[in-house]
């Protein structure tokens with residue numbers, strides 16, 4: 001590592017956190033191999049790498065969630081060896097893990113103060129706890145009922161609550177493992193403000209993300225891992241993006257794939273009829289009635305702020321929630337949509353936002369997870385033979401580059417991004433005619449990201465209709481023919497053709513137009 | 519790639535063998551088998567014969583546990599089925615007797631299933647209702663008496679033999695075989711495991727989690743009724759107070775020994791049966807050793823602890839570390 005000027009020169013001598021030679025194997029497979037990371041006082045430091053590079057494992061190993069095989073961790077020069085997240089906290093290291101582990105049945109306030117409730121005479125001071133919770137969340141522009149169960153709120157809100165909790169408890173170091181994966185631009189800005197504020201107070205922040213824009217927006221330094229090994233540490237300002245990508249992937253990413261290329265002009269003009277038509281579809285108190293027509297090959301993006309009703313719309317389209325208004329016709333025939341099974345029968349697929357609780361079945365293998373929806377549609381009495389299952393799993397492992405390419409590994413042991421790829425595979429395996437994707441590239445690395453977008457686009461040219469929700473507007477723009485903007489659980493604007501660009505979407509989101517659909 | 523350490527089933531098989539060997543050490547005649555009136559006899563055969571009711575219960579329980587449930591009512595369902603079978607045995611034809619007893623078991627299972635899957639009651643509470651009420655129902659059927667019967671046809675289910683093997687053993691083996699074919703030969707096993715491991719994700723993937731859940735409770739009721747018939751046939755009567763008493767706990771134990779997590783997910787039918795047999799082998803061994811039956815409970819607890827330790831992922835991690843140390 002080349003010595004370079006640090007933000008506060010006085011403390012450059014003893015780094016806040018120095019990790020040396022950290023190694024960790026899982027059943028003989030090295031996930032980390034002699035990794036060194038140095039975090040200085042007042043620094044925001046990006047930890048980058050492909051899916052499965054070992055970022056989350058690194059974080060778990062230094063906070064004692066997994067035991068490390070070798071290596072030392074020193075905090076301000078003093079060796080520390082926490083044996084659990086709790087001990088790490090006591091040492092001053094607060095962490096938001098990639099899979100947020102809060103308790104959905106407890107209230108927001110209880111989650112924020114779990115294990116450190118303000119008490120008097122041994123009794124929890126509810127009022128005090130609520131007051132402090134509200135104050136804490138105000139820093140994040142979050143105005144929610146802190147007395148409601150956390151599980152009532154969206155993933156993004158839950159994530160923000162986890163972050164707020166960690167920020168409040170971080171004494172010396174804050175570690176964030178893909179905190180922004182489910183956040184919109186606005187929340188990301190708020191988070192960055194909080195992070196800068198903490199760094200200004202001398203805390204060190206370790207930040208894992210796959211959004212390179214964010215890396216350049218906020219970090220001072222970058223450490224890159226590849227296949228569990230350290231590739232190098234650089235100053236952010238001195239590292240061009242292409243060079244960073246090369247460090248992460250170990251190869252060049254083709255020019256075309258690294259950008260979000262403008263979508264190819266849709267040759268097949270969407271036929272006016274629309275094969276799948278939702279008319280006046282809605283549910284009282286959930287999503288206001290809307291119309292949505294999808295011809296084969298068409299892509300509709302849903303944009304809007306946190307809580308605007310995008311995920312709710314997706315759940316309505318897939319029959320997770322039953323609509324109490326409107327109707328659905330497919331190829332002109334009226335169709336009942338009372339459950340996900342109905343939706344699947346008509347060739348719909350839905351990749352939910354919540355990977356851990358609604359997506360993966362952690363203890364089943366990658367193969368079983370991939371064939372699950374297809375098998376469920378065929379019914380128990382028409383089992384896919386083991387050979388067919390192997391073939392399907394192998395095909396998608398190769399197509400989506402799922403790593404490690406071992407179909408028999410329990411999916412819960414895969415890295416977050418690789419789990420996401422397997423979930424996509426689950427739906428692609430059903431050869432759907434309509435795919436509803438809620439944050440499809442959440443947690444997926446730069447290399448795979450471009451691949452997946454390319455794949456989805458190709459499927460669209462082959463006739464797949466797509467509804468996609470993404471907090472990355474560039475991603476929506478790169479494949480949507482039409483963008484529906486939502487606010488307060490209703491559609492407020494529909495952008496088509498030339499109007500599908502980031503600026504227009506942002507304007508539509510911000511605009512105070514009266515609702516379109518009624 | 520080696521990921522599951524220890525290999526599936528190894529600790530269970532080892533535990534069973536160890537218990538058998540201890541029995542042999544305690545009683546050198548343990549493995550002696552003799553043929554009498556066309557039926558095999560001996561302590562070793564007895565393990566399978568006496569173990570049949572719990573083995574049947576655990577075949578039902580293992581699927582319930584796989585869906586993240588539990589069925590506390592199986593002992594009571596045994597009592598109901600036994601009571602029905604014993605009451606009808608001398609006055610009705612065998613098929614009627616069996617249909618009535620098994621039908622009652624299916625109904626009990628359906629009741630449990632509806633409470634759990636439709637009304638959303640926690641399994642432990644839902645099945646507690648029938649656990650308590652079931653014994654009352656059984657007593658109503660027997661009118662509070664111990665009902666005895668003489669029907670030789672029904673008695674065969676307890677004391678008869680097929681090709682020398684006791685009928686309960688043949689019955690259990692057949693149910694196991696049918697269950698394995700029906701569950702692992704189709705995709706049922708995968709759908710049950712998925713439902714248990716993550717019901718929300720499974721429902722979104724299109725699995726009929728509600729129907730699946732009801733079905734496993736119905737199956738458990740069926741298995742319990744079979745066990746009740748065997749137990750009644752064995753003693754040529756039905757004692758509504760004692761038939762199947764506490765056996766739900768043995769069945770749960772058998773399933774836990776088989777490596778199932780009470781949090782649902784992966785299961786093995788064969789290992790559940792092996793778990794039940796291990797429990798029975800311990801019972802037999804303690805009797806053979808001449809210990810007071812009270813010891814049984816303590817010994818059982820120790821063995822269960824050992825099996826569970828052997829399965830603990832933490833401990834196997836330690837074992838891997840220890841094994842690697844010399845290198």
Ligand SMILES: Nc1ncnc2c1ncn2[C@@H]1O[C@H](COP(=O)(O)OP(=O)(O)OP(=O)(O)O)[C@@H](O)[C@H]1O
Pocket residue numbers: 026027031049050051052053054055056057058098403404413414415416417418443445
């Ligand atoms: N408990 C475990 N058992 C076995 N292998 C594991 C376990 N946890 C992680 N791994 C493996 O270690 C490697 C590193 O995983 P890790 O989760 O650290 O990746 P990551 O860099 O965080 O990736 P992502 O960007 O997808 O989140 C992966 O190959 C993963 O499959």
Ligand SMILES: [Mg+2]
Pocket residue numbers: 055056057098177415416417
């Ligand atoms: Mg990770």
